[in-house]
Amino acid sequence: MRELRNKSSISRSKLAQRADMDVRHLARIEAGDGKPTLFVLIQLATALDVKPDTFVKGLTSADLPENLKPYSEADFRRELRRRGGS
Template identity: 65%
Template sequence: MKEPRSRASARIGQLVRDLRHQSTISRKKLADRADMDVSHLARIEAGQGNPTIHTILQLATALDVEPEVFVRGLTADDLPEGVRPYSEAEILRELRRRDGGTSRSA
């Protein structure tokens, strides 16, 4: 089995699988309820997929949970390796560092 795409993908996939098992429905039935292909659902459950907000809304509706259940507790540290978003404060610090501290604003 391949490694998960990221910790976020692995966590979401595990949660989908756990919720599906708690609901005692098959992967095919959940895919039908969520209006998605069963192979797409299988990739998500394996942590290989990269579910969009639309996919998260589809799964949340089909599993009768709030969408935030899937992202609660996730942080930038859970993103794929090499993806590094920056906060406003981090950008300003980096700009000051590059500018030798002479810049007042960005």
């Protein structure tokens, strides 16, 4: 995110304004501490004039932080059974 912003010569506050978001949220996203929703990624992509897939292209579950794990279909079914669902 920061790289794209710098490449476009846009300040953090200007990008936040264009994306209609709080500059502190953008700072957290750029630092890798924020967890942007798909909606936020689309807002940022639009503000930077890039396609939204720019942010996720080529990523896999291996790119998730260590404290997160992919939630598979098997995980979902196991949790459903644990809760007494079908």
